[in-house]
Amino acid sequence: MPQASPVRKRYAARLPTEQRREQLLQAAQTIALERGFHAVSVDGVAKACGVTRPVVYGLFDDRSALLAGLLDRAEHRAMAELAVLFPSVPGPDDDVDPDELLVAGIRGYLTAVAGDPDTWRVILVPPEGAPPEMAERVNGQRRVLLRHLRGLLDWGLARRGGPGLDPDLFARAVFTLAEGAARLLLEDPDRWQVEPFIDFCRTTLQALQPVRA
Amino acid sequence: MPQASPVRKRYAARLPTEQRREQLLQAAQTIALERGFHAVSVDGVAKACGVTRPVVYGLFDDRSALLAGLLDRAEHRAMAELAVLFPSVPGPDDDVDPDELLVAGIRGYLTAVAGDPDTWRVILVPPEGAPPEMAERVNGQRRVLLRHLRGLLDWGLARRGGPGLDPDLFARAVFTLAEGAARLLLEDPDRWQVEPFIDFCRTTLQALQPVRA
DNA sequence: CTCCTTTGCTACACAGGTGTAGCAACACAG
DNA sequence: CTGTGTTGCTACACCTGTGTAGCAAAGGAG
Missing domain, CATH: 1.10.357.10 (Tetracycline Repressor, domain 2)
Known part of the structure; x- marks a missing residue:
């Protein structure tokens, strides 16, 4: 039974920039290897790290920068x-x-x-x-x-x-x-x-x- | 300068089923070879043939049937x-x-x-x-x-x-x-x-x- | 020349993804 | 225990693509 009042999402563990960056790239790689590069979305990577999209955009300019980082x-x-x-x-x-x-x-x-x-x-x-x-x-x-x-x-x-x-x-x-x-x-x-x-x-x-x- | 009143699109040349099917597959193939399979969209294929999406859906159940036909x-x-x-x-x-x-x-x-x-x-x-x-x-x-x-x-x-x-x-x-x-x-x-x-x-x-x- | 079937078109509802603006929580220095 | 900056979250506007319902034009059979 879903909550009626919008519950704030529990904050993900805070990580220093470099560590977060590495975590995101690792997640992106896992997705790429499992379902192909075209399946790597900013959203998906964020979710895989238990985090939201703006976090990703804080470390990579856009989706293709993320892919470039991965490569x-x-x-x-x-x-x-x-x-x-x-x-x-x-x-x-x-x-x-x-x-x-x-x-x-x-x-x-x-x-x-x-x-x-x-x-x-x-x-x-x-x-x-x-x-x-x-x-x-x-x-x-x-x-x-x-x-x-x-x-x-x-x-x-x-x-x-x-x-x-x-x-x-x-x-x-x-x-x-x-x-x-x-x-x-x-x-x-x-x-x-x-x-x-x-x-x-x-x-x-x-x-x-x-x-x- | 764009038309104010919505102009009906000129009807594309009417083609018998088999011929249209072949045309669509050919267009899909061209797109796949130029920009990858993931870039093959029903919409794109339809446009490439100067036709609208429902025409494609008339001949293929869905996007993946189109891809299957191509393969x-x-x-x-x-x-x-x-x-x-x-x-x-x-x-x-x-x-x-x-x-x-x-x-x-x-x-x-x-x-x-x-x-x-x-x-x-x-x-x-x-x-x-x-x-x-x-x-x-x-x-x-x-x-x-x-x-x-x-x-x-x-x-x-x-x-x-x-x-x-x-x-x-x-x-x-x-x-x-x-x-x-x-x-x-x-x-x-x-x-x-x-x-x-x-x-x-x-x-x-x-x-x-x-x-x- | 009129039907009527075939072929194509418009319009919509919906899904999933992008990128951004602005606010909330945390954690650490002092 | 109180700033204060960093890290993360919510919410929004937008875009592209899917799949469907219902209508419009073409063009051959009679």
């Missing part, structure tokens, strides 16, 4: 993980096995994904509902990574040789497969593990030797 | 193209080169995609805005295709041998790469052509010989 957060986290794990291109005289270097890089990537699935879901699931400008930003980061991978592969091919594959397509193929593996890890973490992908990767690389004359 | 249409077209082009698994005694069979299949797929890009965009761009049930249907078709591909590869590996790759991961890798190539074709048809992918594919298959003891 930023995921991007920074993801990039921070990658920066540590991804191998840089060795010099021409370094004594490193190219195949093992690549394998290690891919293992690092997949391990990072498996270790912080929600962050990576934001990156790897194309956020259709988000403003197009953000999809563009994610693609920009993809290009950066792709270029780095390309450098690594070029170095490796120069070092050890390989079949006469178009190097651009080769880099893209490796990239696509790595992202595909990452998506499988995210989709069903119980079924998929990192190591089988690594084995697959190593075996394939072994097969890709220079053509025998 | 159905793309799915049927895509499957019809594939049914013709995709090779069936040969018997154990057929005299076919496995590599060339696979290459021909992939070429058929990519050619179909390049030849009817809008239809395939609907399939290959995960429609986040669409009801989840539809994403599920597209994934179902993916599974069917994946299973077929798996059959083809198993037959090929039995016939010609290959490196000791996990056959499930191998099938998924081929599938992922083929879809990746298709997405590139859709993304920038001027830059990407079918044949370079085919060359890449053939070269890679040649490298994937049985391990030499």
